[in-house]
Amino acid sequence: xxxxxxxxxxQHVQEGEDFTTYxxxxxxxxxxxxxxxxxxxxxxxxxxxVKSGEVKKQKRLTFQFGEAKKNSSLHITATQTTDVGTYFCxxxxxxxxxxxxxxxxxxxxx
Amino acid sequence: GAVxxxxxxxxxxxxxxxxxxxxxxxxxxATTMFWYRQFPKQSLMLMATSNEGSKATYEQxxxxxxxxxxxxxxxxxxxxxxxxxPEDSSFYICSATRGTNYGYTFGSGTRLTVV
Numbered sequence: 353x354x355x356x357x358x359x360x361x362x363q364h365v366q367e368g369e370d371f372t373t374y375x376x377x378x379x380x381x382x383x384x385x386x387x388x389x390x391x392x393x394x395x396x397x398x399x400x401x402v403k404s405g406e407v408k409k410q411k412r413l414t415f416q417f418g419e420a421k422k423n424s425s426l427h428i429t430a431t432q433t434t435d436v437g438t439y440f441c442x443x444x445x446x447x448x449x450x451x452x453x454x455x456x457x458x459x460x461x462x
Numbered sequence: 463g464a465v466x467x468x469x470x471x472x473x474x475x476x477x478x479x480x481x482x483x484x485x486x487x488x489x490x491x492a493t494t495m496f497w498y499r500q501f502p503k504q505s506l507m508l509m510a511t512s513n514e515g516s517k518a519t520y521e522q523x524x525x526x527x528x529x530x531x532x533x534x535x536x537x538x539x540x541x542x543x544x545x546x547x548p549e550d551s552s553f554y555i556c557s558a559t560r561g562t563n564y565g566y567t568f569g570s571g572t573r574l575t576v577v
Contacts, residue, residue, distance in 0.1 A: 385565050394555055395506065397565030440505065442566075448494065448559070450566065452506045 354379050356443045358453030366461050371428040373456035375441035382446045384417055384424045389455070390437040398426075431460045464490050464560045468569025475546055475576055483541045483572045485556030491536035492558035496566070497529075500553040512539040512556075546576040 355378045365371050375384065383402045387395035399408055401417035401424060408415045414427045424441055438457045442450040465488040475481050485495055493514045498506040510531055511519040518531035528550075530542040543550055555571040 387565075387568075394568045394571045395557075397567065400563075400565050448562070449496070449508065449511065451508075454505045457503070 354443075354445055354451055356441060356451045356453040358441055358456060360456055361454060362457045362459075364459045364461065365431050367433060368430050371431050371435070371458055372425055373439050373441075373458075374423065374425050375443070375453045376423045377443045377445075377451075378422075379445055380421050381443040382421075383444045384421075385442045385444065385450065386415060386424075386426055387440045387442060388437050389440065393437075395440060428458075431458070433460050433462055436460050464558075464564065464567040466556065466558055466567045466569045468556055468572060470572055471570055472573045473575070475574070477547055477576055478545055480542055480544045481546055481574060483543070483554055483556075483574075485539045485541070485558075485569050487537045487558050487560075487567075490558075490560040492539075492560070493536060495533060495539040495556055495558045497531065497539075497541050498555045498557065500555060500571075502553075506555065509541075509554075512541075514539075543574065546574070548576045550574065551576045 358375045385400045386398040389395045399415050404421050405419045406417040412429045416425045438455040440455045441453040467486045469484050495512040497509045500506050509524045512531045512533040514533045520526045533539040553571050553573050556569045557566040559566045
């Protein structure tokens with residue numbers, strides 16, 4: 353079946369270091385979305401990428417969608433303790449049914 | 463922004479009883495809502511798609527008779543866990559979207575513990 357693989361599973365960084373998580377889909381996606389889930393909380397929508405090769409930025413966060421619309425990445429520059437949480441990518445093959453990656457749990461040491 | 467309200471946030475029930483979880487879209491209409499289950503330190507597993515005015519669509523391996531879904535209005539979907547057992551203990555989350563150009567808004571989740 354359709355799968356979205358996400359790596360790494362865990363990432364521990366020192367505050368100020370950069371962080372990147374990667375997603376790869378087994379099939380072409382109509383769009384990919386990114387969510388952040390704080391410990392004990394629920395996923396919160398960050399962004400949606402639709403176009404091939406699209407790059408979007410939100411302050412220190414940079415999101416990319418691959419040319420083949422099968423992979424994506426989230427890069428955080430100069431992490432802060434407020435960035436702590438699990439970041440999920442979610443691919444939408446079509447029809448609105450999201451397939452979530454396994455998530456990358458980010459911890460930031462002050 | 464879009465708001466999805468989910469209740470209750472926590473529930474403890476005895477084995478064999480049923481639990482109803484509500485998911486409401488507060489400021490938009492949702493013809494479709496999604497129900498997920500999440501185990502600790504794991505990803506979200508889609509259980510079913512709730513469709514307003516029609517039957518829910520269940521994912522493979524999800525028992526439709528155990529997880530009853532009702533989507534009676536454009537703003538409310540309910541998930542009832544029937545004859546709950548300890549292995550049903552989990553975090554259940556609903557989501558909906560106001561349109562194709564928007565992301566999905568998740569409810570705050572329901573942590574179910576069956577004792």
